Structure formats: structure tokens, C-alpha cells
Amino acid sequence: MNSSADLQYLQKRIQELEEKVEQLRLSRRVLMNLIEKIEKDKSMFVSRLEKENRKLHKENYRYAQNLLKQNRRIVELQNRLENLQTEMEM
DSSP, rough: OOHHHHHHHHHHHHHHHHHHHHHHHHHHHHHHHHHHHHHHHHHHHHHHHHHHHHHHHHHHHHHHHHHOOOHHHHHHHHHHHHHHHHHHOO
């Protein structure tokens, strides 16, 4: 009788543990899906940031080129003005 009760207890315990294992498997699948989604979102975000960074570098380069061009023009005009002033003093 005692052996029969032990057997029933063990069978019930096995059933409980099998259910827990199944719950853990399901939880693992859910977590893995969440991790995949997070990694995908992260990848898309990084890609967007890299694209924005390239765009900003291009704009910065154009801006710097424009400043250099304007500075050259200013120096050229200053030289012309100095030359005109020198000529007028003569």
C-alpha cells in the first residue's frame, strides 16, 4: 500500500515536472522571439543612425568647402582693395 502511494506520488510529481518543463520551453520561445525582435530593432536603429551620420558628414563637408570658397573670395577682395589703395596713394 505504501509502495502504491509512493508510486502515485512519484507519477504526479513527474507530471508536474513535465508541465513545468513545457512551460519553460514556451517561455524560452517567447524570450527568444523577443530577443530577435530587439536585435532586429537595434539593427534598424543603428542602420538609421549610420545613414544619418553619413548625411551629416556630407553636409558638413559641403559647408566647409563653401566656407573655404568664401574665405578665398574675401582674401581676393582684400588684396584687390589693398592694391587699389596702393595705386591711389601713388
